[in-house]
Amino acid sequence: MALPTLGTDYIDDRPRSFGASRTRGDGVFRALTSGAGVFVFVLIGSIALFLIVNGWPAISSVGIGEFLTSTKWQPVGLKPSYGVAGLIYDTVLVSGIALVLAVPISISTAVLINEYSPKRLRSWLTGLVDLLAAFPSIIFGLWGLFYVMPNANGTAGWLARHFGWIPIFQADGGLYTNSIFMAAIVLAIMIVPITTSVVREVIAQVPRDQCEAALGLGGTRWGMVRRVILPFGRSGIIGGAMLGLGRALGETVAIALILSPLFKIQASIIKPGGSTVASTIFNEFNEADLAHRQALMAIGLALFLLTLLVNSLARLAVSRSKSAKASSR
Amino acid sequence: MIEMEDRTTTHPEPREPEDPPTRTRQFQLVDGAEIVGAAVSAAALTWLLFSAVAWNGAFGAVLIWYVAFIVIYRSIAQAVHGHLVATDRVMTVVLATGASLAFIPLVMIIIFVVTKGLKYLNIAFFTDTLESVGPQDKGGGAFHSIVGTLEQVGLAAAVAIPLAIMTAIYLNEVKGPMARGVRFVIDSMSGLPSIVAGLFVYSFWVVELGKGFSGFAGSMALIVLFIPTVTRASEEMLRIVPDSLREASLALGAPQWKTVLRVVLPNAKSGLISAAILGTARAIGETAPMVLTVLGSSALNWNVFDKNQDDLPLFILKLIRSPNDAQIARAWTGALVLVMLVLVLFTLARVLGRDRRKADR
Numbered sequence: 001m002a003l004p005t006l007g008t009d010y011i012d013d014r015p016r017s018f019g020a021s022r023t024r025g026d027g028v029f030r031a032l033t034s035g036a037g038v039f040v041f042v043l044i045g046s047i048a049l050f051l052i053v054n055g056w057p058a059i060s061s062v063g064i065g066e067f068l069t070s071t072k073w074q075p076v077g078l079k080p081s082y083g084v085a086g087l088i089y090d091t092v093l094v095s096g097i098a099l100v101l102a103v104p105i106s107i108s109t110a111v112l113i114n115e116y117s118p119k120r121l122r123s124w125l126t127g128l129v130d131l132l133a134a135f136p137s138i139i140f141g142l143w144g145l146f147y148v149m150p151n152a153n154g155t156a157g158w159l160a161r162h163f164g165w166i167p168i169f170q171a172d173g174g175l176y177t178n179s180i181f182m183a184a185i186v187l188a189i190m191i192v193p194i195t196t197s198v199v200r201e202v203i204a205q206v207p208r209d210q211c212e213a214a215l216g217l218g219g220t221r222w223g224m225v226r227r228v229i230l231p232f233g234r235s236g237i238i239g240g241a242m243l244g245l246g247r248a249l250g251e252t253v254a255i256a257l258i259l260s261p262l263f264k265i266q267a268s269i270i271k272p273g274g275s276t277v278a279s280t281i282f283n284e285f286n287e288a289d290l291a292h293r294q295a296l297m298a299i300g301l302a303l304f305l306l307t308l309l310v311n312s313l314a315r316l317a318v319s320r321s322k323s324a325k326a327s328s329r
Numbered sequence: 330m331i332e333m334e335d336r337t338t339t340h341p342e343p344r345e346p347e348d349p350p351t352r353t354r355q356f357q358l359v360d361g362a363e364i365v366g367a368a369v370s371a372a373a374l375t376w377l378l379f380s381a382v383a384w385n386g387a388f389g390a391v392l393i394w395y396v397a398f399i400v401i402y403r404s405i406a407q408a409v410h411g412h413l414v415a416t417d418r419v420m421t422v423v424l425a426t427g428a429s430l431a432f433i434p435l436v437m438i439i440i441f442v443v444t445k446g447l448k449y450l451n452i453a454f455f456t457d458t459l460e461s462v463g464p465q466d467k468g469g470g471a472f473h474s475i476v477g478t479l480e481q482v483g484l485a486a487a488v489a490i491p492l493a494i495m496t497a498i499y500l501n502e503v504k505g506p507m508a509r510g511v512r513f514v515i516d517s518m519s520g521l522p523s524i525v526a527g528l529f530v531y532s533f534w535v536v537e538l539g540k541g542f543s544g545f546a547g548s549m550a551l552i553v554l555f556i557p558t559v560t561r562a563s564e565e566m567l568r569i570v571p572d573s574l575r576e577a578s579l580a581l582g583a584p585q586w587k588t589v590l591r592v593v594l595p596n597a598k599s600g601l602i603s604a605a606i607l608g609t610a611r612a613i614g615e616t617a618p619m620v621l622t623v624l625g626s627s628a629l630n631w632n633v634f635d636k637n638q639d640d641l642p643l644f645i646l647k648l649i650r651s652p653n654d655a656q657i658a659r660a661w662t663g664a665l666v667l668v669m670l671v672l673v674l675f676t677l678a679r680v681l682g683r684d685r686r687k688a689d690r
Contacts, residue, residue: 022584146441
């Protein structure tokens with residue numbers, strides 16, 4: 001079959017440029033989306049700026065060293081004292097206890113959903129976990145107030161009776177409600193879904209052939225989890241835990257409903273009272289005068305910086321686990 | 330068939346395999362009996378300890394029973410099956426315990442809210458406000474709060490979702506020079522305490538610009554919280570769209586904006602919708618920033634841009650702290666309505682995003 005012939009003059013043999021040519025529409029498109037990107041910078045910049053500008057008078061009135069190290073929070077009165085250290089201590093303590101309770105639960109839940117549950121149940125359980133990660137925190141707060149506190153009082157009493165010789169469980173009797181311990185239990189239940197869903201997503205990325213190799217070599221299912229899944233998911237677990245910690249540090253309403261305000265560091269976690277940064281802002285803001293509000297802005301700034309740090313570390317850990325996945329393929 | 334015949338001729342007498350295949354995961358009656366036996370003996374031990382040493386307390390009993398159960402079950406399994414299988418069995422029990430510690434409270438919360446909330450649920454709750462309604466009066470509802478919630482969240486969603494999707498497009502399609510920085514900021518913003526967002530809007534909008542409290546101020550705080558979650562989720566959805574589609578479109582001569590608009594976005598549509606709805610579900614329950622920006626009210630205020638408004642979280646918060654039982658009952662019904670809204674949005678997001686999710690795993 002004869003091919004149709006082309007004259008040589010049809011063939012343009014010269015090299016040509018093939019870089020992307022952008023139309024005017026592309027220019028508009030790029031400008032618009034870049035604008036959205038710039039907006040994000042402007043937003044976080046102005047959050048930081050407004051907190052600094054409004055909080056600075058309070059910080060400078062007591063001195064930055066005093067602000068960061070003093071545990072005395074006494075914003076009302078002739079000679080107010082703004083010390084953030086005690087509030088940060090309670091914030092970190094309550095979040096830390098919540099994390100210690102939540103992380104083992106989250107890991108077992110994630111492993112159980114991914115490796116043990118039947119496939120049909122799996123999507124339901126995943127859905128339930130994701131739903132509860134989106135649940136309003138005020139609902140957890142209500143549950144803590146009306147269910148956990150009355151029912152966990154006996155538990156706290158038991159701890160006080162038998163482990164009272166450990167300073168953190170020391171108590172003088174009476175009620176154990178409205179304590180750091182109660183707030184931490186509710187907070188733990190709140191962050192379990194978030195941590196679980198991060199851990200679950202990371203361990204779902206474990207190459208199946210490695211799991212199957214472990215089983216094929218005669219390993220038990222737990223052996224497979226212990227030697228393949230958990231090492232692979234380690235940075236995901238760290239990242240998920242820190243994301244949960246980030247949420248716990250900033251949690252406001254659930255804690256404000258449960259903790260009764262107390263501005264004194266106490267060793268015992270089951271005695272009533274305690275104040276986190278967020279719960280203090282929440283409780284005092286609407287009754288505060290200008291100077292007091294500036295002080296609340298200042299502790300808000302401290303909380304902002306703390307969560308920023310924790311979240312950046314968490315993201316770093318999660319993204320590292322993602323790149324580990326990419327390199328193992 | 331031919332292969333089968335070949336095999337039988339080479340092995341005329343098929344012998345019993347010396348190492349019969351074992352079904353490692355088959356759960357037999359004996360295994361159940363081991364668990365039950367361990368549980369019963371642990372209970373007996375706990376009872377003995379409690380009556381001998383005069384310990385008390387339900388929590389302590391459960392704790393000691395559980396530890397005893399694990400130890401006894403472990404030794405039974407060790408004796409019958411050996412070390413490896415025993416560890417496997419015990420760890421399965423431990424993992425199941427951990428997961429039930431997660432699921433039981435979560436299911437309990439849902440049941441708790443539903444049973445408490447149903448008591449007061451009636452038509453008046455959706456049509457009345459709390460204006461000039463005393464604590465003990467009949468009627469009285471959350472109409473003003475529901476209006477406020479819908480307006481504030483709707484407004485926030487209308488502004489934040491397009492912005493977030495545009496940011497996601499910038500990150501995944503345009504890949505401009507700021508992409509790394511933007512992604513970092515989005516990541517760190519996603520953990521921003523909601524009360525800090527409230528402080529920001531209060532100092533910027535309510536005080537600095539002198540606009541006062543309004544539903545719109547609340548919307549702005551929600552926008553701050555909306556953007557990172559929806560951007561992150563949308564970026565994931567855009568990433569799933571295969572590159573070959575983009576390349577095909579560009580190779581056909583379409584400019585990038587048309588490729589994104591006609592090829593990428595339609596392909597990611599269900600995922601984007603589900604990301605947006607999920608973000609809305611999160612925003613609807615935000616309480617802390619609203620206290621600083623919307624302030625709350627017991628009367629109906631249709632105008633979202635002027636004067637303080639109410640919304641469901643504020644409604645719950647105000648009434649739950651009241652010493653009066655009727656008010657607390659109203660708060661629980663508010664909580665039920667809030668949970669229902671979240672549930673409906675969540676289910677919607679799941680249903681609309683389903684086909685994507687399946688491709689994901």
